[in-house]
Amino acid sequence: MPKQVRHDNFYHFPYCDTVSSRGGLGWGWVGYMQTPVSIIKCQTYDENEVLKALRRSIDLVGGIGSFVKRGDRVLLKPNLLYGKRPEKAVTTHPSIVKGIIQMVREEGGIPFLGDSPGLGSAIGVSEKSGIKRVVDAMGCPIVEFNRPVLPPERKGRIFKNIEIDQSIFEADVIINLPKWKTHGQMLLTLGVKNLFGCVPGPRKALWHLKAGEDHKLFAKMLVDIYQVVQPSLTILDGIVGMEGNGPNSGVPIPLGLLLASPDPLSLDQIVCDLLGISRKSLLTNQVALEQGLVRDGIVVVGERLENVKILNFRLPTLSRIDWNLPGFLKKALKNALNSKPVIDQKICKLCNQCVEICPPEALKGNEKGLVFDYGNCIRCFCCQEICPEGAIKIEPGWALKFVGRKQKAEGRNGSEY
Ligand code: SF4
Ligand code: SF4
Incomplete structure (x- = not known):
């Protein structure tokens, strides 16, 4: 040791x-x-x-x-x-x-x-x-x-x-x-x-x-x-x-x-x-x-x-609202609450690195480029982490977007979710 x-x-x-x-x-x-x-x-x-x-x-x-x-x-x-x-x-x-x-x-x-x-x-x-x-x-x-x-x-x-x-x-x-x-x-x-x-x-x-x-x-x-x-x-x-x-x-x-x-x-x-x-x-x-x-x-x-406080540092948007919900509700509201990875096909260079790193193989190529199988996607965001072009963004679920807008209107920091 x-x-x-x-x-x-x-x-x-x-x-x-x-x-x-x-x-x-x-x-x-x-x-x-x-x-x-x-x-x-x-x-x-x-x-x-x-x-x-x-x-x-x-x-x-x-x-x-x-x-x-x-x-x-x-x-x-x-x-x-x-x-x-x-x-x-x-x-x-x-x-x-x-x-x-x-x-x-x-x-x-x-x-x-x-x-x-x-x-x-x-x-x-x-x-x-x-x-x-x-x-x-x-x-x-x-x-x-x-x-x-x-x-x-x-x-x-x-x-x-x-x-x-x-x-x-x-x-x-x-x-x-x-x-x-x-x-x-x-x-x-x-x-x-x-x-x-x-x-x-x-x-x-x-x-x-x-x-x-x-x-x-x-x-x-x-x-x-x-x-x-x-x-x-x-x-x-x-x-x-x-x-x-x-x-x-x-x-x-x-x-x-x-x-x-x-x-x-x-x-x-x-x-x-x-x-x-x-x-x-x-x-x-x-x-x-x-x-x-x-x-x-x-x-x-x-x-x-x-x-030496850092002002206006831009934090990423996170999907943390589901953590304290009961399991059955979490599942039912998965898409509403969970953020998901999305690809900007215009930026993607089809290097395949996201496909290789995806643990449950939830990324597949078709004639239009890469597509996510969100049913299998476990939201680990390894693909977003690894993409060298910044082509993968994290998109909040609709419920999160709603909460985020509400927070913004109230002048609160959405990153705390
Ligand atoms: S890692 Fe990024 S650039 Fe490479 S295929 Fe995936 S989305 Fe496209
Ligand atoms: S978030 Fe994880 S499971 Fe979903 S597509 Fe990206 S690497 Fe695969």
């Missing part, structure tokens, strides 16, 4: 200027039972600036030396969803990967990078996203997550049989490097969701199939994976994030922020605060809260939260 560098009971930080009782910057102790999340401004992917921002953000949560020791095998887990250029904001930026490799090496750690992309190989996606050039130049190996094993310790509560890649258990330290993006199914993909990549490729689709019709079940699975993987450190690339139709085809948006924390769940909650949305609107947060996993206190260090 990876050596866990836990900071559950006690922290001290060099700077604390937000949630602490003291205003302003200064050296000092913060307190007990608190989990730090640092927020640092960084407006550019210039490698020197990113390295400076990484050093500052990690220093604020304990310093790299408190996570990495000489001789540690350090697994870097970026977001390698799909092979697109870095400026598309689909993957973690190469400058972040480069900076963290340098810092790990300075402590005598032995970094290696791994992931299981939505489609394609870790090496292939790294190549297209500019990460391979950086890691090759630094002599850092890339491993494919293709060795599924059952976790030796069954920490998850719901999905006892979920298989995780062997590399996770061979690492002494795991550094999680998510990208700040929207997600058509889960609202956002941040620290906890990024760990889904620790499930080896083909098995991911099977778990999508199992949890696809029920977003909350999917969130429970993500929280289970979080409990198993337990990264020592999470650094969120929010220098340029993605809004709208994420996680693959949204719009890049400069956010100018880097966040770091020993706990991705705490970090995800602070992102919700930054966006001005309820923490519980992110289902993984809600599930973790229900399971008593949310830490007692989160302390924000670095920038003051209220000074």
Whole structure:
């Protein structure tokens, strides 16, 4: 099992200027039972600036030396969803990967990078996203997550049989490097969701199939994976994030922020605060809260939260209204309540990637292009996630549209469904 560098009971930080009782910057102790999340401004992917921002953000949560020791095998887990250029904001930026490799090496750690992309190989996606050039130049190996094993310790509560890649258990330290993006199914993909990549490729689709019709079940699975993987450190690339139709085809948006924390769940909650949305609107947060996993206190260090709030960030529309309905009603109202994937045939390039990834084979080609078999579609939205052209959108069911219009008229944020 990876050596866990836990900071559950006690922290001290060099700077604390937000949630602490003291205003302003200064050296000092913060307190007990608190989990730090640092927020640092960084407006550019210039490698020197990113390295400076990484050093500052990690220093604020304990310093790299408190996570990495000489001789540690350090697994870097970026977001390698799909092979697109870095400026598309689909993957973690190469400058972040480069900076963290340098810092790990300075402590005598032995970094290696791994992931299981939505489609394609870790090496292939790294190549297209500019990460391979950086890691090759630094002599850092890339491993494919293709060795599924059952976790030796069954920490998850719901999905006892979920298989995780062997590399996770061979690492002494795991550094999680998510990208700040929207997600058509889960609202956002941040620290906890990024760990889904620790499930080896083909098995991911099977778990999508199992949890696809029920977003909350999917969130429970993500929280289970979080409990198993337990990264020592999470650094969120929010220098340029993605809004709208994420996680693959949204719009890049400069956010100018880097966040770091020993706990991705705490970090995800602070992102919700930054966006001005309820923490519980992110289902993984809600599930973790229900399971008593949310830490007692989160302390924000670095920038003051209220000074770096993100205004007018475009969230995706979700179909969450059916979660608390009885089963028979849910079924009867499936089309009214559930969102469904729809293809813009004018944009579709017939590359077939959505067909290949669809777990229940609910996408078929005919003379007019691709069509959905909605009877078989489990609404896992893997097709929307993978489409490189952004040709698949999520269309809310008629009841959801009605509620959304009503909310709009009342000036409320529809994304909270
Ligand atoms: S993945 Fe997108 S572009 Fe490719 S066939 Fe499917 S809808 Fe068309
Ligand atoms: S058509 Fe898309 S949303 Fe429906 S089951 Fe297939 S991949 Fe999932």
